Amino acid sequence: MQLILWRKQKLSSIFIVCVVIVVVLVCLRLGYWQLQRAEAKTQQLAHIASVQAQGVMQWPQVQALPSDWNKTGIQATLTGTIDSNHYWLLDNQVYQGQVGYDVLTLFKPTTSKTPLLTNLGWVKAPTSREQLPAIALPNNPITINVQLKQGKLSGFTLDNTAKNQPENDRWPKRVQTIDLQLFTQQAKQAMVDFIGYRQGAGDELGIPHYQAVVMSPQKHYGYAVQWLLIALACVVVAIFASKRRN
Secondary structure (H helix, E strand, O other): OHHHHHHHHHHHHHHHHHHHHHHHHHHHHHHHHHHHHHHHHHHHHHHHHHHHOOOOEEHHHHHOOOOOOOOOOOEEEEEEEEEEEEEEEEEEEEEOOEEEEEEEEEEEEOOOOOOEEEEEEEEEOOOOOOOOOOOOOOOOOEEEEEEEEEOOOOOOOOOOHHHHOOOOOOOOEEEOOOOHHHHHHHHOOOOOOEEEEEOOOOEOOEEOOOOOOOOOHHHHHHHHHHHHHHHHHHHHHHHHHHHHHO
16 A cells, blocks of 8 residues: 555656646746847847938938848938828737727839838727728828838738738728738739838828837846746745655
8 A cells, every 4th residue: 555655656746847847948948038039129229229320311322222231220201102092901900009000001202113111100990890991192292201121021910811812903901911022912013122110290191100129128038037937936836845745
């Protein structure tokens, strides 16, 4: 009888040790991932700061930059026209607790034939999902200030309906993610390989709300410390529990 109890206690101890090891390894992995995220955010902020130290550029200056140079963070002043016939509504955008859309349109600078995909800002969604907000895009030339972003433009989404929807000629188009290749096919015209986010105060075109870095490196460091403390707490609890059982 004692041998059976001893074996059960031994198996229980082994199981607890395995669980503790798994939990600690997971916490350490998550903590290391947060440290990596913090380092990436630090480098991104440093790049943006160095770029913005050059001042606000005009569109010809942006076009003169090397093609392999990352244009993320560049602030530019653009004068041109908006393609009022083709625009997209980026779904599930939240601003000050309200759900709406970001208005994505093609901005054609006067000094270029290739348009720039531009995020004009946020607009509130109608009550019904069947109804899209009415956007009155200007036909006359305007001047806007934008901040550029190049690289990974699509955000996290669980919905792939944007790519699975059958093609039609109806505009505007509701989309779940930013896809330059898809937008090029839909609009039937080429565009530059980066996006401009309009800066400034809100108006009838939308409310600009773009932030290059949403979560600061300090928050990632804080999350990393939290995961390390959870791992340490798990080890301490396991040690005390083991001593108490003995």
